[in-house]
Amino acid sequence: MRLVNxxxxxxxxxxxxxxxxxxxxxxxxxxxxxxxxxDSLDSLAGPRQQRDVVSIAAVSALIxxxxxxxxxxxxxxxxxxGQTFLVAPVRERVLGAKxxxxxxxxxxxxxxxxxxxxxxxxxxxxxxxxxxxxxSGASLRLVLGTALAAAFTGAFGIGFGSxxxxxxxxxxxxxxxxxVGEPLLGVAHVDRYGPGHVVASLFEAGNxxxxxxxxxxxxxxxxxxVAVAALLGGSSLRRADIT
Amino acid sequence: xxAPLEVRGxxxxxxxxxxxxxxxxxxxxxxxxxxxGPNGAGKTTTLRMLLGLVRPTNGEALVDGQPYRKLADPVRxxxxxxxxxxxxxxxxxxxxxxxxxxxxxIPTARADETLAQVELxxxxxxxVKTYSxxxxxxxxxxxxxxxxxxxxxxxxxxxxxxxEGIRWLRNFLRSFADGGGTVFISSHVLAEIAQLADExxxxxxxxxxxxxxxxxxxxxxxxxxxxxSPDAERLGERLAAAGIDATHTDGGFxxxxxxxxVGEVAAAAGIVLHELRxxxxxxEEVFLELTGDDEExxxx
Numbered sequence: 001m002r003l004v005n006x007x008x009x010x011x012x013x014x015x016x017x018x019x020x021x022x023x024x025x026x027x028x029x030x031x032x033x034x035x036x037x038x039d040s041l042d043s044l045a046g047p048r049q050q051r052d053v054v055s056i057a058a059v060s061a062l063i064x065x066x067x068x069x070x071x072x073x074x075x076x077x078x079x080x081x082g083q084t085f086l087v088a089p090v091r092e093r094v095l096g097a098k099x100x101x102x103x104x105x106x107x108x109x110x111x112x113x114x115x116x117x118x119x120x121x122x123x124x125x126x127x128x129x130x131x132x133x134x135x136s137g138a139s140l141r142l143v144l145g146t147a148l149a150a151a152f153t154g155a156f157g158i159g160f161g162s163x164x165x166x167x168x169x170x171x172x173x174x175x176x177x178x179x180v181g182e183p184l185l186g187v188a189h190v191d192r193y194g195p196g197h198v199v200a201s202l203f204e205a206g207n208x209x210x211x212x213x214x215x216x217x218x219x220x221x222x223x224x225x226v227a228v229a230a231l232l233g234g235s236s237l238r239r240a241d242i243t
Numbered sequence: 244x245x246a247p248l249e250v251r252g253x254x255x256x257x258x259x260x261x262x263x264x265x266x267x268x269x270x271x272x273x274x275x276x277x278x279x280g281p282n283g284a285g286k287t288t289t290l291r292m293l294l295g296l297v298r299p300t301n302g303e304a305l306v307d308g309q310p311y312r313k314l315a316d317p318v319r320x321x322x323x324x325x326x327x328x329x330x331x332x333x334x335x336x337x338x339x340x341x342x343x344x345x346x347x348x349i350p351t352a353r354a355d356e357t358l359a360q361v362e363l364x365x366x367x368x369x370x371v372k373t374y375s376x377x378x379x380x381x382x383x384x385x386x387x388x389x390x391x392x393x394x395x396x397x398x399x400x401x402x403x404x405x406x407e408g409i410r411w412l413r414n415f416l417r418s419f420a421d422g423g424g425t426v427f428i429s430s431h432v433l434a435e436i437a438q439l440a441d442e443x444x445x446x447x448x449x450x451x452x453x454x455x456x457x458x459x460x461x462x463x464x465x466x467x468x469x470x471x472s473p474d475a476e477r478l479g480e481r482l483a484a485a486g487i488d489a490t491h492t493d494g495g496f497x498x499x500x501x502x503x504x505v506g507e508v509a510a511a512a513g514i515v516l517h518e519l520r521x522x523x524x525x526x527e528e529v530f531l532e533l534t535g536d537d538e539e540x541x542x543x
Contacts, residue, residue, distance in 0.1 A: 006346035013338035014331055079329035082296055083386065086323050087346040089295045089312040241257075242296035243288070 003088055003097030004104075007071070011105050016070055020063045021112065028117045031056040036124035044125060047136030054121045054134065055142060058203040060113035061149035062178075064106035066171055068157020071102055072233070073167040082242045091237045098158045099230055106154025110147040118143075145203030145215070152222040153199055159229025163236045198222050245308025247272050247394045247425040248293060252302035255288050262288040264449040265302070270427050270442075275420045277440035277457070278429040281534050285449045286429045290398050293427075294323050306394070318347040322387030324380070324397040332372035336363060336382045339371065344389055357385040362411070376403030384412070395419065397428040401435055413439055437526040447534040461524050468502045471495030471518035472509065481512045497522065 011017055035053045036044070043049055072095075075081040088094050118134050125132055133139075157174075164170040178196045185191035192201070192213055201218030213221060246269035253266040263285040270276045280286045291297040293304040295311030306314060306321055314320050330339055340354035358367045361381040366374065374382065380403050387395055395416070401409050416426050416439060430436050436443065436457075443460060445453040453460060471494050472478045482489040482498055485508045489496040495518060498505050502521045509516050524532075 002348045003346055006342050009338070009342050009345050010331075010334075013335070013342065014333045016333075074331075078331045079326065080331055082291075082325050082329055083343060084346070085296060086294060086321075086325075087318055087343050089314065089317055239298075241298060242291065 003093060004100045006087075007097050007101030008104065011067075011071060011101065016067065016074075017105070017109075020067055021109065024057075024060050024063055024109070024113050025116060027059050028056050028113065028120060032117060032121050032124060036121065036128065041128065041130060044128070044130045047133035048138055050121065050125065050130075050133050051136065051138040051142055053125075054114070054117040054139065055203070057110070057114040057117035057142070058146045058149060058200075060110045060146060061106075061153045061199050061203070063113075064102070064109050064150035065153040065157045065174060067105060067109065068102040068154040069161035069170045069174065070157075070167055071105075071154075072098055072158045072161030073165055073170050074161075076165045077167045085242060092234050095158065095162060095230060095234045095237055098162075099155045099226070102154035102158045103151040106150035106152070107147045109154075110150030111143070113150075114143045114146055141205050142203055145205050148219070149199045149202040149222075152202070152226055155226045156195070156222075156229050159226065159231070159233035162233030163229065165236065165240065193221065195222075195225050198225065245305065246270060247307060248396070248427055249305045249308075250289065250293065250302065251305070253289065253292060253299055253304055254301040255285070255292060255297060256300045261449050263292070263299075263446075266446065266449075266451050267302075268444050268451060268454045270425060270444075272425050273420060273423050274441040275416060275426040275428065275439055277436035277443040278427060278446075279431075279433065279436060279443055279530060280429075280446040282431070284446045284534075286446065287398055289446070290323075290396060290427075290429060293396060294321070294325075316347075316390070318343070318349065318390035318392065320390075320392055320394060322390065322392040322395045324383040324387050324395070324400045326398070330371040330379065330382070333370050335368050336371055336374065336378075336385075337367040339382065340386060340389060343386055347390055349389055353389055354385075357388045360388060361385045377405055377408050380404055381408070384415075393423070394425045395427070397426070399430055400428065401430060401432055409435065433527045433530055443526070445530065445533055452533045453529075457526065461526060461529055467522040468498045468500060468505045469495065469518060469520050469522050470498055470502075470505050470509070470516060472514055472516050474514050477512065478509060478514050478516075481508050481514065 032053055044053065075084060084094055085091060122132050122134055160174065161167065161170050182191060182194040182196045185194045191197050192211060197212055198218050198221045201212035202215065202222065204212055205215035212218065248270035250266050250268060253263055255263040266289060278286055288297055292299050293306065293311065303310065311317060337354055337358060340357060341351045344351045344354050358364050361384050363378060363381050363385060366378060371379065380400060384400065400412060404412060420426055440457050442456050443453065475495060479489060479496060482496065487498050487500045487505065489498040502519050506519050
């Protein structure tokens with residue numbers, strides 16, 4: 001547990017979380033403001049529509065992925081991994097602690113993201129005299145799904161970052177996969193099993209017209225992705241010479 | 244009882260490059276052992292194998308009789324100073340130590356204690372990116388001291404330190420060893436090691452070329468005797484008669500025989516001596532003799 005605490009302290013003692021949090025806030029302000037002032041009053045009135053307004057909070061899952069990558073590969077970028085392994089020479093334990101810490105930080109980021117989105121949306125909707133239905137079942141499922149998704153992506157980012165050990169390359173590859181690679185899976189109609197779609201199945205659970213995995217299946221496949229990334233990352237770390 | 248540090252047949256190859264080849268030595272407890280070698284000789288690789296950061300191709304590197312990775316509480320056994328640049332630039336020195344202390348299960352208050360110990364308390368809350376190289380080195384030393392270890396392994400700790408910092412480091416390491424601690428220190432500043440070390444390990448081109456007490460190494464390397472007498476003329480005659488080559492120096496001779504032999508010749512002739520001592524080579528001379536003249540260019 002002390003290694004998890006140390007990893008959480010690492011995250012809290014740099015400005016990384018602050019910058020990533022500000023990025024989420026900026027995106028939320030932009031998207032929710034556009035929704036609130038451009039959508040008609042009718043289209044904002046229902047619980048499901050209001051859930052869609054705040055669904056931008058799920059962007060925290062993507063930001064959490066970056067957080068996980070930076071928390072692992074960043075140690076190689078800054079050369080701090082040597083001191084980390086001097087304190088805890090069993091590398092698999094370090095990886096496990098990082099996975100745990102990134103999952104906790106990701107979930108916290110997801111919840112904070114939802115809290116701000118809900119508050120900001122309520123403020124704007126009230127200013128337009130729209131009745132607030134943000135405590136609906138659909139909205140609460142979005143909160144739960146976002147927190148889970150961000151926890152999974154943070155943990156996945158640790159394994160992926162440990163595997164590549166190059167921060168920028170890992171982030172670029174992850175983004176290219178999500179934007180280009182995963183849509184190509186749609187050609188073979190297997191895109192719902194891609195990591196991006198699996199994560200989306202968590203916060204889009206129960207959403208109308210969704211072609212994603214069911215919530216439970218999504219959790220199962222997400223766990224498999226996290227486990228595989230951690231195994232590959234752990235194998236890479238175990239063999240790495242820290243020169 | 245196992246030596247604090249021991250390497251046996253230690254070999255490391257990176258692809259076709261051999262960084263360390265068949266290295267075997269043990270570092271005795273309670274002494275300061277200097278680890279010397281030209282750039283690229285394999286010092287840093289050896290230290291990193293000792294600390295479990297680099298996997299040996301062959302052989303083993305042991306701390307207190309076991310591989311570093313198997314130490315139950317490594318920070319309380321070994322304090323290590325690696326490169327001064329290994330910090331997150333945005334994290335403060337104090338927080339850097341708090342992270343390490345938390346991971347090691349050491350109370351975080353210890354971070355402030357070690358910062359005070361290395362005289363780094365006032366900038367402790369500033370980001371490391373604002374530190375000078377010397378301050379980063381002190382921070383590295385503070386990190387090494389967190390667990391109150393009995394063994395320090397230091398890789399070029401004097402790099403970037405100003406003269407006052409170097410003196411502080413020297414005094415600190417000496418008092419650490421006097422208190423029973425063991426120090427294994429690599430440095431390219433031979434004068435520093437000459438002032439500090441009890442023993443030296445010298446490697447060259449990945450292989451061990453010397454491991455012995457510093458005094459023995461420098462003394463053995465010379466073999467000549469400096470002798471002075473008020474009766475220099477007669478002493479010179481007697482030395483020549485005894486078949487000992489002696490060249491005039493300021494007020495005496497430099498004789499190519501051990502002090503014992505020169506003293507016997509003088510005593511047999513009843514000649515008073517004012518000085519009789521074995522000539523020591525400097526560590527630098529010994530180092531250059533052992534490592535040849537090709538230490539330039541290679542980077543470790």
